[in-house]
Amino acid sequence: MSAIVWTAALSLVSWLWLLLCQGFFWRTDVRLPPAAREPADWPDVCVVVPARDEAAVLPESLPSLLAQDYPGRAEVFLVDDGSSDGTGDLARELAERCGGLPLTVSSPGEPPAGWTGKLWAVRHGIACARAREPEFLLLTDADIAHAPDSLRTLVASARAGGYDLVSLMARLRVESLWERLVVPAFVYFFAQLYPFRRIGRRGGRTAAAAGGCVLLRTETAVRARVPDSIRQAVIDDVALARAVKGGGGHIWLGLAERVDSVRPYPRLGDLWRMVSRSAYAQLRHSPLLLAGTVLGLALVYLVPPSALVAGLAAGNAPVAVLGGVAWAVMTATYAPMLRYYRQPLWLAPLLPFTAFLYLLMTVDSAVQHYRGRGAAWKGRTYARPDAVADEG
Template sequence: MWTAVGSLAAWLWLLLCQGFFWRTDVRLPPRTEPAPGDWPAVCVVVPARDEAAVLGRSLPSLLAQDYPGRAEVFLVDDGSSDGTGELARELARHGGLPLTVASPGEPPAGWTGKLWAVRHGIALARAREPEYLLLTDADIAHAPDSLRRLVAAARTGGFDVVSQMARLRVKSGWERLVVPAFVYFFAQLYPFRRIGRRGGRTAAAAGGCVLLRAETAERARIPEAIRQAVIDDVALARAVKGGGGHIWLGLADRVDSVRPYPRLDDLWRMVSRSAYAQLRHNPLLLAGTVAGLALVYLLPPVALVAGVAAGDAAAALAGGVAWLVMTATYVPMLRYYRQPLWLAPLLPGTAFLYLLMTVDSAVQHYRGRGAAWKGRTYTRPEAVPEEG
């Protein structure tokens, strides 16, 4: 009974005191566009490694941006073996924004491949002297007015970073079960409303769509300062906010990921490759996370069933109310993803899957496999010497 009451207390605290993380109304601020001749120059940097399967649906959306100012795209081919660079050049022949395709070679020790590619793209972009950089992944498709709205929001709000959590694909059964929960858990860890507060400590971004002021990037030494980060978007936000920058993060309406995750194995690898890095490779944080997930997500349905079976009305009531609160907080995310609401009571089962993925991430780390992505494996980052 007391553990059930503890779980209920945790859910009441999450409901009321965790930045209203469960609400999905944090979207791009109202648009007030600059004057016709006052649109700043923007360079779009797209790191890409073996992305030929999705590039045909994402890159044309960037090249077709309806942006009144000067803008161009830099796609950095990070050692692809599937013809990503050649496909990008072919797509650029159909017109649109200027496209430069470059390759930085293999990353040196101490760099992740993505951030090495981003470094190369930013270096190329700086020669154009842009006011803003849009860092976006190769699997992200943008509506024609996406760049326009991002810049208008940054200018209106005075933000150094404007980031949108791209709407992930939800078509297969496993995607319906796992993907909305992924965004729900992210928002619970990093409540969007707290991120936008000036002077607040909460910092995060969504790596698929990050509009970054070029001056801020240089001042925060991005990406050099975060060159080993596996969870690079959160590391970028912390670097910016640590230097006094102002960040906005919200859910996207017109920015979508086109990468499919049709099988549980695909989703499992997406989560497990970085879950233990999120816990700083700390066994104590892992143990606390497992215990927390069990108390908050698994205990309520167990307490309800066990309480009813044992005739313990108090345990059953506390477990049932905790489960009801959990279900209610998940409903807005399911509506955002246009999914059936009967999935909401299944959140404890999804949380159990995430618990297993997190444990597996730690197991893979201690087996020396670390965070694996497209043929590269990153073990625990060591101290990085300062560059001269």
């Protein structure tokens, strides 16, 4: 058999393994488990919102937090992380105008060496919140809008399931052409790396969270030394989940129904920066892992359509069949995510094109890292953790 036949066969085998043995990652039915009954006593909750230059999205997100229909005591702490666009002042104005839950706005100043800005802000917010002795902390991003019953549902589910951490993958905005092509695939790839069903298993090693919406027990945060123990993490949500699960905590992650990101990514460049800023950090800044990822993406996503076209052009039936079947399996696994995002199914066969974009974004992330511009976000660039340690 020729090399192209073997390659096409290996790609198909890879897709069959992903279909059946990777935690059924392609299914989108992992949703917040409903509580059998609401708690008899609602625990105190403090909401921590790190915000840096978020004036554009705050009018859509912050009022949704202040308007939470929560039976217990709840309070919002917005941490202004060195904003230059009046984020803090706007937050105070929105609180005065909208009413609702009490809001405290504060600023921790610039982060010291070895800290990412977001986690430094989260540390400050948690320190302020702990003075209220809440049972739970809701860590949510400034671009996330919550339905009125969001906090109530999260707390009830955490209490009923005995979870130390409950996280929802907020539904990202999908309006522009590039958002339609890239955003559902972003969540699909994330679920492929971290199958949601495995995350919720006690004793399992798979751990991840979605940083936009994380309900965390305060005592669990203290026990896991969060966020100090993950202060250098660029991908802070996954690091947080690993810290909690590594300490014996029970965690859960699923897709959101009524928790939405209001941040727009209308152009390809916006989405490119979102992915590339952390892609190489996900690979632990390893050239070997980068090479393996590029080869893996090519084998799994690019070989099937290439084999189908090459097989048809050369009259090589085995290659065409192997490539066509692999592409069909890929397309079928992507369809549920498109339905979740209410997108047309004709986008599913275009997944190889989107995967190629992600391949380029990953390579660009490595290039930017070695040029000293890796993990750049809103005017800050973070060094590799071991580089920080060496400097210290």
